[in-house]
Amino acid sequence: MTQTTAENPARKQRAQIKVRTLRTDRWWLAPALTFTGLMAFLVYGFWAIFDQSYLAGQYIAPFASPCLATSCPEGARLFGLAPFGDWYTLPPGLLILGLPGGFRLTCYYYRKSYYRSFWLSPPACSVAEPHGKYTGETRLPLIIQNIHRYFFYFAAIIGLILTYDAVLAFRDKDGNWGHVGLGTIILVVNAILILAYTFGCHSCRHITAGRLNHFSKHPIRYKAWTFVSKLNAKHQQFAWASMFSVMIADLYVRLVAKGIINFPFA
Amino acid sequence: MGYKAKFRVWRGEGGEGRLEDFTVEVNEGEVVLDVIHRLQATQAPDLAVRWNCKAGKCGSCSMEINGKPRLGCMTRMSTFEETETITVTPMRTFPVIKDLVTDVSFNYQKAREIPSFTPPKDVKPGEYRMQQIDVERSQEFRKCIECFMCNNVCHVIRDHDENKPAFAGPRFLMRIAELDMHPYDVADRKDSAQNEHGLGYCNITKCCTEVCPEHIKITDNALIPMKERVVDRKYDPLVWLGNKIFKRSGG
Numbered sequence: 199m200t201q202t203t204a205e206n207p208a209r210k211q212r213a214q215i216k217v218r219t220l221r222t223d224r225w226w227l228a229p230a231l232t233f234t235g236l237m238a239f240l241v242y243g244f245w246a247i248f249d250q251s252y253l254a255g256q257y258i259a260p261f262a263s264p265c266l267a268t269s270c271p272e273g274a275r276l277f278g279l280a281p282f283g284d285w286y287t288l289p290p291g292l293l294i295l296g297l298p299g300g301f302r303l304t305c306y307y308y309r310k311s312y313y314r315s316f317w318l319s320p321p322a323c324s325v326a327e328p329h330g331k332y333t334g335e336t337r338l339p340l341i342i343q344n345i346h347r348y349f350f351y352f353a354a355i356i357g358l359i360l361t362y363d364a365v366l367a368f369r370d371k372d373g374n375w376g377h378v379g380l381g382t383i384i385l386v387v388n389a390i391l392i393l394a395y396t397f398g399c400h401s402c403r404h405i406t407a408g409r410l411n412h413f414s415k416h417p418i419r420y421k422a423w424t425f426v427s428k429l430n431a432k433h434q435q436f437a438w439a440s441m442f443s444v445m446i447a448d449l450y451v452r453l454v455a456k457g458i459i460n461f462p463f464a
Numbered sequence: 465m466g467y468k469a470k471f472r473v474w475r476g477e478g479g480e481g482r483l484e485d486f487t488v489e490v491n492e493g494e495v496v497l498d499v500i501h502r503l504q505a506t507q508a509p510d511l512a513v514r515w516n517c518k519a520g521k522c523g524s525c526s527m528e529i530n531g532k533p534r535l536g537c538m539t540r541m542s543t544f545e546e547t548e549t550i551t552v553t554p555m556r557t558f559p560v561i562k563d564l565v566t567d568v569s570f571n572y573q574k575a576r577e578i579p580s581f582t583p584p585k586d587v588k589p590g591e592y593r594m595q596q597i598d599v600e601r602s603q604e605f606r607k608c609i610e611c612f613m614c615n616n617v618c619h620v621i622r623d624h625d626e627n628k629p630a631f632a633g634p635r636f637l638m639r640i641a642e643l644d645m646h647p648y649d650v651a652d653r654k655d656s657a658q659n660e661h662g663l664g665y666c667n668i669t670k671c672c673t674e675v676c677p678e679h680i681k682i683t684d685n686a687l688i689p690m691k692e693r694v695v696d697r698k699y700d701p702l703v704w705l706g707n708k709i710f711k712r713s714g715g
């Protein structure tokens with residue numbers, strides 16, 4: 199064996215281990231589950247956007263809210279408004295889809311999840327990725343991820359609209375307050391999870407006070423930051439919980455609207 | 465009680481080498497580094513391993529155990545099955561000197577490339593006034609023991625050696641965040657984080673956070689906040705416009 203000295207160029211080489219990983223645990227399980235979960239959401243979302251039964255009496259399906267076209271029935275419109283006139287005949291969900299969709303697509307947590315499970319970059323820690331070249335988020339198209347905070351502003355509005363919808367779900371079919379059905383509870387839980395996800399956003403954390411260096415000079419913003427940081431620490435959990443809750447709530451309303459679910463406490 | 469464990473250890477100089485099999489005694493309460501030391505004492509006197517404190521505080525004994533970056537002195541043998549073969553290899557991202565010892569000078573070079581703490585000219589040492597909450601955030605980053613396992617696991621350079629010149633690695637991007645968050649640091653860190661130290665290469669897949677033995681939330685508390693600060697400077701049209709107007713009227 200050659201003597202290794204500081205000048206010996208042999209030092210410049212890493213261990214020539216020819217396998218992709220030496221991990222012995224089931225490292226592929228997490229990306230496989232993530233892939234399945236995200237695919238389920240995409241497939242469901244695709245179906246829901248084109249499904250027309252989004253209004254069931256007092257309940258509106260989250261994927262169709264806010265409903266902004268004239269084709270939306272009176273009760274489904276946000277504050278009775280229909281800013282998109284009757285020329286718009288496509289499913290009304292398409293109008294707003296881009297905002298929550300873009301929010302989740304550029305979310306720091308979802309980025310992690312699909313970079314790992316769809317792009318395998320990397321599939322799991324210390325498992326080699328299959329790509330020959332890597333530039334990360336330094337150039338187009340991925341540099342566009344940096345607009346995430348703008349999606350956050352819109353998502354905050356949508357979160358409030360879904361909360362408003364959940365409040366309206368306390369009315370019965372004739373518009374009288376005081377109704378509590380299974381649908382009401384589902385919509386309320388969904389709204390809470392969506393808000394917890396939305397306000398735990400890293401951009402939100404940055405905006406409240408993360409960008410400041412002197413917390414002591416901004417006590418109120420510091421308080422807000424502390425609260426957002428708590429939600430942020432659970433951002434991944436809220437991302438999944440709210441993704442499933444929005445699917446469940448949406449499906450539930452549609453099933454009620456279609457008459458498939460019609461028990462008395464619906 | 466003691467038992468005989470099967471070990472496969474990387475042996476060789478300058479990157480060339482192979483996995484060698486050993487059967488070695490293990491006693492209750494031991495860690496992987498203890499077993500490596502027993503190998504040295506009984507079967508492989510020339511086996512090279514770097515260590516120092518045996519308490520998880522010096523960051524010397526970074527290695528890969530069953531493919532995962534771990535501190536040898538903090539990995540208990542009791543976490544493995546007695547029948548399991550345990551594979552021990554050097555950190556993959558850095559050149560090997562001998563056996564388990566890697567040349568980590570990449571990290572020292574990256575550390576030197578970051579301008580040190582830069583206080584305002586008119587504030588003298590002793591005049592700094594900060595409250596605990598102003599420095600709390602960056603205190604988390606100072607728990608770092610410089611084991612370099614985060615830089616080792618980061619796929620940006622682990623899988624793409626050619627990115628090394630452009631990328632400082634999570635350890636030093638975290639150092640930049642620490643300085644940028646410091647109430648008394650006036651150096652520009654945002655543009656340089658992106659342009660010179662490669663923050664944009666990070667795709668926030670969090671492996672650095674997963675391996676950090678000090679449980680520092682590197683991605684959530686340093687890298688993503690730093691990315692957001694870079695957005696302020698480089699990619700947010702409203703902030704950019706606001707700064708332009710403010711600077712102009714501020715004269």
Ligand code: SF4
Nearest residue numbers: 618666667669670672
């Ligand atoms: S989060 Fe970023 S810096 Fe950390 S390991 Fe992943 S790509 Fe590397």
Ligand code: SF4
Nearest residue numbers: 608609611612614676
């Ligand atoms: S940040 Fe953690 S993993 Fe990285 S060098 Fe410091 S202690 Fe090690």
Ligand code: FES
Nearest residue numbers: 305306307399400
């Ligand atoms: S919503 Fe996940 S980081 Fe903004």
Ligand code: FES
Nearest residue numbers: 517518523525537
């Ligand atoms: S020997 Fe010091 S950290 Fe393991």
